[in-house]
Amino acid sequence: MPSKPDAMTDTLDAPGGTPAPDATGARPFISVKNLKTYFEIRGSVFDRLMGRDAGTVKAVDDVSFDLAKGEVLGLVGESGSGKSTLGRSLLGLVRATGGSAVFEGQEIVGLDERSLRRLRSRMQMVFQDPHAALNPAMTIAQSVGHPLKIHKRAKGAEDQRRQVVAALERVGLSPAETYMDKYPGDLSGGQKQRAVIARAVVLDPVLLVADEPVSMLDMSVRSKILQLMIDLKQKLGLTYLYITHDMATAKFFCDRIAILYLGRIVEIGEASALYAAPKHPYTQALLEAIPDPDPNHTLPRNLPRGEIPDAAKPPHGCAFHPRCPRAFAPCGWEIRDLTGLLEARWAGMAEADHQAERALIGTPKIPDGPEAASRLPAASGDGAALLALLEKIRAEDPAEPFWTGVKAMHAEAGHVTIDWHTPVTPRLIAGKGTAAACHLHDPALAAHLPKAADGA
């Protein structure tokens, strides 16, 4: 492996909040620190004229991890958690907004397009939909051979053909001659994915980002493709970033796993430790959702208790708190959670009761960021009546985690003021086994833990 010792960057020395992948102290092969990739949402023409910001999706937000050579790191998370964006940022296919990603001593973030193109021979990608990832107007030989041509790796057409044949045979498309002059439309899904893998390995890369490489394939070929990837890793000495939403295949495939939620790593560690003793409630929920024996069941993309929140307006504090069964005071409670709570409550009530309660509650203003106290307007104008209703709701279900975040409620003229506990954004805390970003594992916040949740 030709490394580039001269391209040493100072960012490598920064310790960061990342747990070292191995204790040997060797320089990591890939080092990602505080990587951020934000997307501006294009508002309407009107919004732009008014200078109004339609918002930002923090698809990858402050992500740090290291990857050793030959390692397989799994990125697991629900749809929209930023897995693909993280992989694409690492390859420079989308521009990261900030942070650093060092690959073989070379900083990727902010690198110009030309240097990135040169680096592409070292890092490659396998796509989710093999049909869409192949140019329908190119034959398999042209598709697989094109990287060789771009990077001038072939000495003439004969040499290129020989290398393409070798790549196709390596991924199990043999005899290669049967496939070379076919178009993608003539191949099956599994064959197309093999061709995509052949195109990815034809340049002899060291890193392969595999973005859900089997999720669009038939059950019958999934394990064959995964087996192929394992074989290739051994034969070619590859390092993988394996993106999936499927905890079951991740367990079988990965050395280490990072769990992503709304653009942040919420838990990261050795796969064995993570499966044996998951620390983060989100990881626990993902693991509980693995369907056991029946392979035809896929992981339900929605976990219990609520939907994935809007990525443009993530919940404050811990982004998982609206869905977290064990959330408590510092987790970032806010007025939107009350709206969610009321919707859930009313859904299970008789229509007349529901209307009676709804008549009392006005529409609160949703703040842009966390606020110390929120105002809930009383639709009737009677703050005291509204407070009484809120107290009644609390009394009916005192175990509801929402109430741990409410410091105090005061009735005032026309509204109720709710004082919140200060939200704290969880940081990854290394411990025995995995590192998790959850206040439950933060000794500094242990004082806030409710008695009931303590024993868990």
Place this chain on the structure above:
Amino acid sequence: MTDKPDTALPGHATLPARPGRFAPALRRAFRPVAEARGFARAMLWTGAVLTGIFVLMALFAPWLSPYGFDQYQAAGVQFAQLAPPSAQHPLGTNVQSTDVLAQIIWGARTELMVVALALVFSLTIGVPLGLIAGYFGGPFDRLMVLVMDAMFAIPSLLLALVIAFLLGSSITSGIVVAACAITIVYVPQYFRVLRNHVTSVREEPYVEAARAIGAGPFTILGKYIFFNVIQTVPVLATLNAADAILTLTGLGFLGYGVQPSQGAEWGYDVSRAVGDAASGIWWTTLFPGLAIVLLVTGLTLLGEGLNEAINPVLRQRATTKLKMEDLE
């Protein structure tokens, strides 16, 4: 292709240039035309035969036509003015004593030459602009869209008139002037269709895959986007050609088209003959008018047939999200 494996393999040339590589890709892109069935096939064939007749007339005009387009005498004998069809003049003569059949045949040459020239001009301008604006986006794209939409909003005959008027004094060849006028009218259409198609194809995973293997923007445009958007051009070109014939004859009718000294032109012939019909002289308007209608119909049928044949396939392929209204 198996006996000639090299043709399927790209050599080291930077862009597709060798016909050996170009041909299979094009053949593949237009395979649906050969496979068209039913109604589409009937339209395609009727259109192709009608258009073909006029193309043959245009190509072989010197041999097919009994006289030159501006010939008004033979062997020193002046042709009769407004003579009805006879053995000497199968379609009669017109007010300038020229043979109507000769006008029709030489006219086909003028019409098709102008349209072909305009097609070459508008493709060489519209297609690259559409590809570049669609792929790179940004301020250039916004500017181009604005300019092209503004041009598109002007009634085509009016725009052509203005251009013909402006260029008429500096360019002597009436055919080139008319072709330029028509080019200006149709460039926005090629631009719009190509640009919109490219903006959707640009988001395809295979384009990102091309970036992932290190392809530069122009390689991506040439090898990954061009062949996946080019199928729409023949449809648009034939439909536009039909429309262009109408614009050109319109220009001729108004006296701004190809001048009578430079070539026969059906629109001009009709304009000179409008009064004749009232006095029972039907051949001077009927035949040029019929020629216009038949050629426009032929091209339209050909275009619609191509559209029927190609677009169902486009719709099936997940890779293309061509909007039908773009073709109108």
